[in-house]
Amino acid sequence: MLLWVSALSLAIWLWLACCHGMFWRTDQRLPPRSAPRRWPSVAVVVPARDEAAVLPDSLPGLLAQKYPGAARVILVDDHSSDGTGALAARLGEGGGLPLEVTVPPPLPTGWTGKLWALRHGVELAGDTDYLLLTDADIAHGPTLLADLVAAAGANGLDLVSQMARLRVETRWERLIVPAFVYFFAQLYPFRWSNRPGSRTAAAAGGCTLVRREALERAGGVAAIRGAVIDDVNLARAVKRTGGRTWLGLAEQVDSVRPYPRLAELWRMVSRSAYAQLRHSPLLLAGTVLGLALVYLVPVAAVVAGAAAGSAAVAALGGAAWAVMTGTFVPMERYYGRPWGEALLLPFTAGLYLLMTVDSAVQHWRGRGAAWKGRTYDSQGGDGQGRGELRN
Template sequence: MTVLLWVSALSLLVWLWLACGHGFFWRTDVRLPERRPPERWPSVAVVVPARDEAEVLPVSLPSLLAQKYAGQARVILVDDHSGDGTGALAAALATPDGLPLTVTSPPPLPSGWTGKLWALRHGVELAGEVDYLLLTDADIAHGPDSLAELVAAARSADLDLVSQMARLRVTTGWERLIVPAFVYFFAQLYPFRWSNRPGARTAAAAGGCSLVRRGALERAGGVAAIRGAVIDDVTLARAVKSTGGRIWLGLAEQVDSVRPYPRLEQLWRMVSRSAYAQLRHSPVLLLGTVLGLALVYLVPPVALTAGLVAWLSTPGGPPAVVTGTALTGAAAWALMAGTYLPMLRYYGRPATAALLLPFTALLYLLMTVDSAVQHRRGRGAAWKGRTY
């Protein structure tokens, strides 16, 4: 019990630092900066890499084609050798009164490239000399003013990369349990305020919706500079920021993912396919991550439970160490839940769901370990028939 008291006290200290000194990562008020309509709306090409996306395209692609944008804009959907008729379906969704749509396919995937980035490179080359490129995933639906808002924010704040974390689906039980925590953990790993600060080492973006200045992308080496990246959005943000670009990342208000994850297995794959890559395939970082997750998320409920059990089973009153263990565990768990509440509100979830965060963190711990196991077995980051 004495050891558990010291460990729970350490967990409490970590939570005090996370809540107050880690970029206020838990706040959800980082939204698009102040924006004014530019005097001249710049030209934009929207590039959508798509591989076997026939299920979601009827919802996502029309939202891009219906963008209300006063400048020159076009949509380029790059069909990455799909087997479900993605390209034909996309072409059929084009409308006379919508943005112009080009459907194309890249050459065969060369060694050293991920499929998504090879498709992006093809679309960027086809876009020609435009001012901005909106890189967005095939499962992302945009509100009618999304493109205009992104461009206005980039122009007003002189930003080279403006990225929004799309609001993911929270329809099924597993989605409601895991998805808000996914965004919460991402923000904890890359505090948005730190990423948005010029000169700070932190840099991140959300691949589902990233508007990048064409000149900044070229200065960073183009898509070829990140061609083998599994976590391509963060790698792109680092490349742009390291070459003098100004970047911004926040939560979206009219950008939504329409991809369903009804089963735990699907959510598990979503996380595990890139978790070990995030740790640079390092066993040392993996061990540190597992121990860190256990200390921060699992120790508080364990300490509180153990303290209460010992307190109830101690005749004549519990000793100070038992009381201290229960109190430090309760305080750390309360801080944990309190920092999670804004994200739950953002996703329309009840406050009581914050108490389940330790269980969700345990699932993420197991997903991370599984990611390392799959890498060890040579399965790596598997996605739609490809393994990197």
């Protein structure tokens, strides 16, 4: 039985490596771009809730953008308790792009806090040509805004998104973060997402430039108002209504939020993992079995084959583990990590399996996707599309 299971695992890895959109490659960067004859207007919308700790490392970079056209920053203080709004206003006094700090109305039923804040910022932006939707913990390089707009214009794109480079300074960050991006790319191969007409669509919420007309055509922020995984749902909405989307790895976009302990990383993953599975017990069971078959069986086969003296089982498991490691090496290199750390991917996948199960358990306990004092039942709320707020 283990022989056949090991052979199946190897076959899956060969298919993933060769036929799944080359998800493991890290060459999807901003496409060729050229300066437009007229630089369109841009409003940068930053939803922020209790972000005073990271704003000094992120907001100044946005305000210092070297953009040839009209641009401004709208920071939406989502009823913070740590002085986020006042701090942002002080940082804005240093010059650069105009900054407006605003507070949205109270959160209504059916909306997640972030999307309600985004909607408020988008409304204040008015008839701007483009909107850059970004997070308060993201630092941007000085020419990022111009590069995004130039790439969108030169390639006829309605949505351009870059996956921010997360921190890998602590031991747990180095173990978890590269795998996080690797798994995301495996779920949504960037090449497929960037292909016009493909059913795959994805974006990264930390850095998403969207054409205002395309957002309105997709139904605006209200179209995804209850979505916990808002970035992917936004890309789907834009692509579903005829827009062209693009997603790739970043070169000037970095997260400044630290995750020093496993607990913080665990919460980051588990708060939305079960929502990604559409809160389906069947999809959860399939995911657990799939993760075990793809990531855990190769190691088990090597150990069991060696212990039982079965060279065939050990060889099949070792071959699957080698293919797995080889597909992970480019992501480790993107994060500046030695290739040998890619051998630990099965262990990291085991942690992700536990995080996914924990996400489902928290949902069944009524805690849903918890973040900064708010808990959401699901993308569909109570099953009627309401996305209920619990705290």
